[in-house]
Structures are given as C-alpha cells and as structure tokens.
Amino acid sequence: MSPGQIRFFSLLRREISRFMKIKKQTLGGPLLETFLYITVFGGALGSRIKELHGIEYILFVIPGLIMMSLATNAFTNNSSSILQQKFLGAIHDQLSSPASPRELLLALNLGGFVRGLIVAALTFIVSVVLTNLGVAHVLVLIPALFLVGFFFANLGVLIGVRAEQFDDVAFAQTFVLQPLIFLGGVFYSASLLPQPFETLTRFNPVFYMISLVRYGFVGFSEVNIPVALAALTAATAALFLFNLRLFQRGYKLRS
Amino acid sequence: MPAANEKALEIVDLEKRYPNGVEALRGVSIAIEPGDFFGLLGPNGAGKSTLIHCATGLAQPTGGEIRVFGHDALSDYGAARIAIGLAPQEINLDMFLTVEETLDFHGGYFGMPKRDRKERTEELLETFSLTEKARQRTIALSGGMKRRLILARALMHRPRLLILDEPTAGVDIELRLELWHYVQKINAEGVTILLTTHYLEEADQLCGRIAFIAGGTIAAQGRSEDLAARYGVANLEDAYLALVGRRELSRSHVEGGVTA
Numbered sequence: 001m002s003p004g005q006i007r008f009f010s011l012l013r014r015e016i017s018r019f020m021k022i023k024k025q026t027l028g029g030p031l032l033e034t035f036l037y038i039t040v041f042g043g044a045l046g047s048r049i050k051e052l053h054g055i056e057y058i059l060f061v062i063p064g065l066i067m068m069s070l071a072t073n074a075f076t077n078n079s080s081s082i083l084q085q086k087f088l089g090a091i092h093d094q095l096s097s098p099a100s101p102r103e104l105l106l107a108l109n110l111g112g113f114v115r116g117l118i119v120a121a122l123t124f125i126v127s128v129v130l131t132n133l134g135v136a137h138v139l140v141l142i143p144a145l146f147l148v149g150f151f152f153a154n155l156g157v158l159i160g161v162r163a164e165q166f167d168d169v170a171f172a173q174t175f176v177l178q179p180l181i182f183l184g185g186v187f188y189s190a191s192l193l194p195q196p197f198e199t200l201t202r203f204n205p206v207f208y209m210i211s212l213v214r215y216g217f218v219g220f221s222e223v224n225i226p227v228a229l230a231a232l233t234a235a236t237a238a239l240f241l242f243n244l245r246l247f248q249r250g251y252k253l254r255s
Numbered sequence: 256m257p258a259a260n261e262k263a264l265e266i267v268d269l270e271k272r273y274p275n276g277v278e279a280l281r282g283v284s285i286a287i288e289p290g291d292f293f294g295l296l297g298p299n300g301a302g303k304s305t306l307i308h309c310a311t312g313l314a315q316p317t318g319g320e321i322r323v324f325g326h327d328a329l330s331d332y333g334a335a336r337i338a339i340g341l342a343p344q345e346i347n348l349d350m351f352l353t354v355e356e357t358l359d360f361h362g363g364y365f366g367m368p369k370r371d372r373k374e375r376t377e378e379l380l381e382t383f384s385l386t387e388k389a390r391q392r393t394i395a396l397s398g399g400m401k402r403r404l405i406l407a408r409a410l411m412h413r414p415r416l417l418i419l420d421e422p423t424a425g426v427d428i429e430l431r432l433e434l435w436h437y438v439q440k441i442n443a444e445g446v447t448i449l450l451t452t453h454y455l456e457e458a459d460q461l462c463g464r465i466a467f468i469a470g471g472t473i474a475a476q477g478r479s480e481d482l483a484a485r486y487g488v489a490n491l492e493d494a495y496l497a498l499v500g501r502r503e504l505s506r507s508h509v510e511g512g513v514t515a
Binding site for chain 1: 273305308311312313314315332333334336337339341343345346347348349350351352356360361362363364365366367368369408
C-alpha cells in the first residue's frame with residue numbers, strides 16, 4: 001500500500017474502532033429500537049391496518065425503518081465522533097498529519113456509512129427472519145442505500161464540525177432529523193394524508209429517500225424513481241463538496 | 256527538492272490575526288538550523304503556541320512564510336508535516352484508544368507500513384516505560400504516563416524536527432529529568448528540537464539558541480549569554496525578567512535586599 005492508502009485506511013480504522021468499542025451503544029441500541037418499532041407497528045398497528053396500497057403493512061413500514069437506521073446511525077456517528085475529538089483535542093493528531101482535507105472527510109464519511117450499513121443490514125436480517133421481506137429492485141435499492149448513507153454521513157460531519165457543545169448535536173438530531181424522518185412517510189403513505197399535509201410531505205427531502213428505499217424492497221413508490229435518484233445524487237454531491245470546502249478552509253477545525 | 260543548506264524551520268514575517276481581531280503574531284521571523292536545540296520563551300499569550308500551531312497546520316497564518324526543511328508548510332504541507340513531530344501543551348489523547356493503538360494510528364496517519372509501526376511502537380513503549388500499559392485505554396493513565404505517551408506519539412513517525420510545547424508543565428522532577436535525558440539524546444543523534452517552556456533553567460541548560468517572544472513579535476534571539484548581554488544583565492532569567500518588565504523580581508535584587 002502507498003503511504004496515502006495507509007493514511008486513509010488508518011483514519012477509517014480509527015472511526016470504525018471507535019464505534020466498535022462501544023457497540024452496545026452504537027449498534028445494540030439502534031438495533032433494539034428498530035426491533036421494537038417492527039414489533040409495535042407490525043403487531044399492534046399491523047393487525048388493524050392490514051395493507052397499504054396492496055402491501056402488507058409491516059412490509060410497507062420496514063423499508064422506512066431500514067432507511068431510518070442507516071440515516072440516523074451514519075449521522076449520529078459522524079456528528080458525535082467529530083465533536084468528541086474536537087472536545088478532547090484529539091483531532092489535532094489527524095489535522096497535523098499529512099492527510100489532506102479530502103482524505104479526512106472521506107474517512108469520516110465512510111466510518112459513519114459503515115456503522116449505518118451494519119445497523120441497516122442487521123435490521124434487514126431480523127426483518128427477513130420475522131417477515132416475508134424481499135428485494136424487488138436491487139438496482140434501485142443499492143444506489144438508494146448508498147446515497148442515503150452518504151448523505152446523512154455528510155450531514156453528520158457538517159453538524160459535528162459546526163457544533164460547539166453536545167447540545168448542538170442533540171438539537172439537530174431531535175428537532176430536525178427525527179421530525180423530518182417521522183414526517184417523511186416511514187409509517188404511512190403520503191397519498192393517504194389530507195391536504196395540505198400531502199403536499200407539504202413532498203417538500204420533505206426524506207420522503208423521496210424513503211420512497212426510493214421502499215421501491216427497492218417492495219416495488220411500491222409514490223415518486224418518480226429516476227428523478228428522485230438524480231436529485232439525491234445531486235444533493236449528496238453538493239453536501240460533500242460543501243463539507244470539503246469547510247475542511248479545506250479549516251472551518252471550526254483549525255484556528 | 257529542498258536545498259542542501261536548508262533550515263530545519265524557517266519562519267519569515269509570520270502574521271496571525273484571529274477572526275475576533277486579535278493579532279497573535281505580528282511579523283515573526285526565526286530560522287532554526289538542522290540539529291539545533293532552540294528555545295522559544297515568552298509570557299503566556301505571547302504567541303508561542305500560535306506560532307507552533309501555524310507551523311503544524313493547526314492554525315492558518317494570515318501572512319508570511321513557513322518552511323520546514325525547505326518544504327512550504329502551506330503549499331507542500333504533506334512533506335512539511337512528515338518532518339515535524341508535535342508534543343502539544345495540552346493532553347489531547349483519544350480516550351477511545353489504548354496506548355499502543357494511539358501510537359499505531361498516529362504512525363498510520365503518517366503513512367508508516369504496518370510492520371514498521373509495530374516495531375516502532377514496541378521500541379517507544381519500551382523507551383518510555385509504557386510496555387505494561389500497552390493495552391490500557393489512555394483515559395486510565397496517570398498524568399505522567401499521558402505525558403510520556405504524548406512524547407512517544409510525537410516521535411512515532413521519526414520526525415526530523417521535534418516541537419515540544421511546554422512538555423514538562425505539571426510533571427514530577429523524575430519524569431522531567433527522564434524526558435530531558437531522552438530529548439538530549441535524540442538531539443545528539445540529529446533531531447532538531449524547538450522547545451517552549453516556562454522553566455528558564457531548563458532552557459538555559461538545554462537550548463543552544465533562544466528567542467524571546469512578546470506581544471506577537473520576536474524581541475530578541477541568540478545564545479543565552481547574548482540575551483543576557485543584550486539586556487545588560489547577568490543571566491537568562493534576568494534577561495527574561497527584563498523582557499517582561501519585572502526586573503524587580505531578579506534573584507540578585509531580592510537577595511541583595513535581604514542582605515541589606
């Protein structure tokens with residue numbers, strides 16, 4: 001391996017090693033939370049709602065839960081990791097290394113993405129065991145999960161870099177991320193909502209992400225798939241470039 | 256390719272103005288020759304740490320130039336940073352890592368291959384009496400052990416220029432002497448040292464050349480005797496007191512006062 005590759009994989013290993021050392025909190029907790037959602041919504045609501053758009057209710061919900069696991073874990077990992085490192089000053093060891101801003105940002109992104117993917121994969125396995133979940137459109141599902149993971153990993157980086165205290169991260173997660181995800185149609189279909197809520201839902205970017213992932217798993221979508229994929233690609237790329245600019249400027253990282 | 260007569264660290268007209276308007280550095284220039292043991296002394300807030308942060312990429316200069324063994328610290332930062340090992344003033348260890356992981360990851364950040372990292376980690380753990388603590392998390396170490404680990408980490412990638420920012424602040428006398436013996440040894444082996452400290456007797460004893468920094472500018476630099484002569488006093492400590500405007504604290508005055 002070249003020195004650059006060693007550097008990049010060391011940065012990435014550090015990120016993965018951090019969440020693996022506290023896996024009860026970083027992997028176990030989110031997995032239990034998702035399992036509880038499946039149990040409650042599948043068992044309690046599922047027995048009353050039965051089907052949405054001809055799809056068993058629990059199967060309608062699970063893709064949204066998988067997307068939610070991926071998104072929140074990728075986001076939380078990166079926002080927490082950066083803020084903790086800033087708080088301890090440990091980030092100076094990486095900032096004073098020869099690593100470029102791009103290498104630092106990519107390693108952080110990939111670290112959060114891997115954590116999100118592990119929780120999402122475990123959720124998928126549990127879902128396959130408990131339900132009839134399958135994959136309808138793998139060629140949409142893979143890019144959709146990839147893009148959702150990197151979008152929220154990048155968002156976590158942005159919030160972590162901007163944050164000056166742990167409250168800032170908690171605020172973003174509780175008052176921005178969770179409402180967007182819950183109101184994005186994880187547990188319901190937007191077309192069943194009365195106006196103006198149906199139209200308002202379509203202004204929520206998470207709605208398109210959930211729809212893409214749901215289409216990948218169960219073949220049902222309320223959005224135009226190619227347009228949604230293109231828009232998500234553009235949004236992820238724009239966020240990455242914005243973060244890269246912040247890293248190059250050293251915004252709230254270098255004095 | 257850097258020239259053969261390159262300086263270990265060459266700083267020319269370095270300026271650093273923070274966004275809040277504070278001018279931490281106002282045209283600082285110093286040149287440190289390869290193999291030097293160079294001291295940077297000054298009161299708190301004089302600009303010592305800011306200068307070090309600018310050289311290591313932790314702060315962004317607003318003017319001037321920094322070259323490390325001929326490599327520009329901004330445009331050729333990769334080569335410049337590989338040449339520098341930084342032991343910062345504050346304890347900034349990653350609490351999630353063990354002692355050996357701290358060294359291993361640092362070596363990785365600097366592109367060291369796995370086998371080299373393993374050998375170097377073992378060597379440094381042994382040198383700094385940390386072998387028994389290798390698998391312990393850094394958060395569980397005593398203050399002295401953390402200080403040793405920070406120095407070991409700075410040396411992990413075999414830097415040609417070691418920057419020590421108040422490395423003995425708060426450490427016991429035994430560890431302080433141990434650290435200085437080691438630092439003198441690697442200096443004799445060719446590693447250039449830039450030291451900031453508030454212990455003037457350390458600077459006097461260890462440093463071949465010293466610069467006084469105050470208010471973001473270099474007030475004077477040279478050998479300890481040159482600085483004493485410059486301020487018309489007997490020794491480095493008195494020269495420093497003259498720099499900070501506290502001549503009345505000179506031991507000669509105090510002792511004279513008591514005798515009288």
